[in-house]
Amino acid sequence: MKLIKDKVAKLSFVALLVTMTAAMFYTPTASAHGEKSQAAFMRMRTIHWFDLNWSKEEVAVNDTMSISGKFHVFEGWPETVDKPEVSFLNVGIPGPVFIRAGSWIGGQLVPRSVSLELGETYDFKVLLRARRPGEWHVHSMMNVQGGGPIIGPGKWVTITGSMSQFTNPLTTLTGDVIDLENYALDSILFWSGLWYAVGVAWLLYWVRRPLFIPRYLAVTSGKAASLISSGDKKVGLIFVVGTILCLGITMGTTNDKYPVTTPLQAGLMRGIKWIEIPAATVEVKVEDASYRVPGRAMQMSLVVTNNGDSPVRLGEFNTASVRFLDADVLEDESGYPDDLLAEEGLTVSDNSPLAPGETRSIEVTASDAAWEVYRLADLIYDPDSRFAGLLFFFDEDGNRQMVKVDAPLIPVFI
Amino acid sequence: MSASQSAVRSRAEAVAVSRTFDWMILFTLFTVVLGGYHIHYMLTGGDWDFWTDWKDRRLWVTVAPIVSITFPAAVQVMLWYRYRLPIGATLCVVALLLGEWINRYLNFWGWTYFPVNMVFPSNLIPGAIILDVVLLLGGSMTLTAVVGGLAWGLVFYPGNWPIIAPLHVPVEYNGMMFTLADLQGYHYVRTGTPEYIRMVEKGTLRTFGKDVAPVSAFFSGFVSIIIYFLWHFFGKWFNKTDFISGEDV
C-alpha cells in the first residue's frame, strides 16, 4: 500500500514539475541585444542607419523622447536575405519599457508593415514615452519578413520615476476617455472569473463522490448505467441550458454596451516616400580592400574622382552603425554612442581637398576595436566575403555627399 | 499484490484509502493535463491567444477552437469509458486556464510588464461544459463529436465577445483609425513579434462582408468535429492498458 502511495506521490511531483515547466515555457522576448551576434554581412549590406539622434539620455516616466535619423536600404542586398518588401519599423528595447507613441517613415505614420525600395534612403522617427524606470539600451530596428530583425545602433537611456505613475490616456471615437494601461481589466477579470467558477462548479459536482476505484469496478462489472442518476442528467441539463442562455444574454448586453466596434486593422502600407537625394558628384572606385586581423583594421585602395564644382574631403566611413571619422574633417556633435564611434578611426593617405575635376588614388584605413567588439571582423568567415558601407565626403561649407561602396574583402592573417 | 491478500483490513479503511487515491489521482491528472495541454496550446494557438491584437473575427475564431479541442477529446475518452465521469473537457480547460493565467501574470506581466488587459487568455469554459454535458446526456462518442464539436467551435466567439468587445472600440490616433487592441499592439513594444507576423483578418471569407465571425465559427466547428474524432482515438490508444502486465488490470 505504502509503495503505491509513494509512487503516486512521486508521480504527482513529476506532474507538478511538468506544470511549472509549462508555465515557464514561454516568456515574450525581453531583450533585443542580438546586435553583436547578428551575421556581419547582415548588418553591413542590408540597412545602413545614419544621422541618428536620441533626443534625450534621461527621461522621466510619462515623458517622451525620440530616436530619429535616416536609413539607407542597400542596393547590394544579400541574396540570402529576403528583400524588404514587408518590413516593420521597430525599436529594440527590452519589452515595453517605453510605449511606442508614434513612428514615422518619410513623415507617414507606420503602425503597420511597409514596403521599402532597394537603393533608397528614408528618414524616420520613433516617438517613445517612458514607462518603466531603469537603464535601457535603445536601438532603432527594422524587422524584415524572411530576413529577421536588422538592428541599428543602440544608446543607453535612463528612465527615472516610478512605473505606478505611468498612464496611457486616450479618447475613443465613441467619446470615452480611457487609460489603456488598465482599461477594461475589471470586466476581463470578472467574465473570466465567472466562467472559471462555472467550470469549477461542474467539476466539484462530480468529484465530491467516490471516483476512480469504485467507478472503475462498477464499469468493469457491467453496472456503468448505475453511475449516472437522472438527477445528474438534470444538473447537466441545467448547466448546458444555463451556459447557452448566458452566452445569448451576454452577447446582447455586450452589444448594447459597445454598439460601435470595428475589426482589427491590418494590411501592408505601400508608397512610403523616400528622400530625393541628388546624384553624388563624387565617384569612388574600390581597387581592393583587405582586413588585417592582427591590427583590427580595414584597408581600402580607392580611386576618387570629383565631378562636382567644389573641393571635397573624405570625412566618414560608416558601416554596420560603426562610424569611422577623420577628426580633421568631421567631429560628431550628436552624442553618438561611444562604443560605435571611432572619432579618429579613419586615416586617409592624402586627405587634402580634392579639387573639382581631379582624380586621386588614396589609401583609406578604418581601424577601431569595434571591428572585434561588434564582431564585424567575422565577415571574413561569411560565405560571400564582401564588405559594404557608406562614405561621406564634405566640401568647405560642410555640404555632404553620400557614396556607397560594396566590394570583395580579402583577409590578411599575418 | 493479488486480490486475496488485501492491503486494507476493513471496509471503512478501504473507502478512506479509495478516497485518498481519488484526490491523488485527480491532482496528478490535473497537473499532467495542465502541463501537456498548456504546451500544446502555446505551440499551436500561441500568439492568437497571447495578444489582444491577434484576436480577430477570422483566424483567432477559427484556430483557437480547432487546436484546443484536442486534449478535451482525449481525456473525455478515459474518464467516460473507464469511470463514467463526464468531466474530461471541463477538467482540461480548467487546468489549462489556470496554467495560462499563472503564465500571463508571472511572465507576461511580472517579468516583461505587458499589461494584463493585453495578454489575458481566451475563455474556453462554455464549450467545455457543452462537450461534457452532451457526453453525459447522449453517452455517445459520435454524438459528442458532432454536436459537441460543432458547439465547441460555435460558442467560442460568444464566450469571448463580452471580454474582448471593449478592446474593439475604435480610436483615432495620429490620423489613423485603430481599435484599442491594435493600439495595444503598437504601443506595448514586442521586439520579437513584428507586425507582419500578425495573422489577422486574412483569408478568403471576404464575400461574407462584415458577418464573418459566424462563418468562421461554423467552419471552426466543422473542423473541430474532425479533430475531436482524431484525438478521441489518440486518447483511446493512450488509455490502453496493454503495456501494464498482470491479469487484474
Ligand SMILES: [Cu+2]
Ligand atoms: Cu543593445
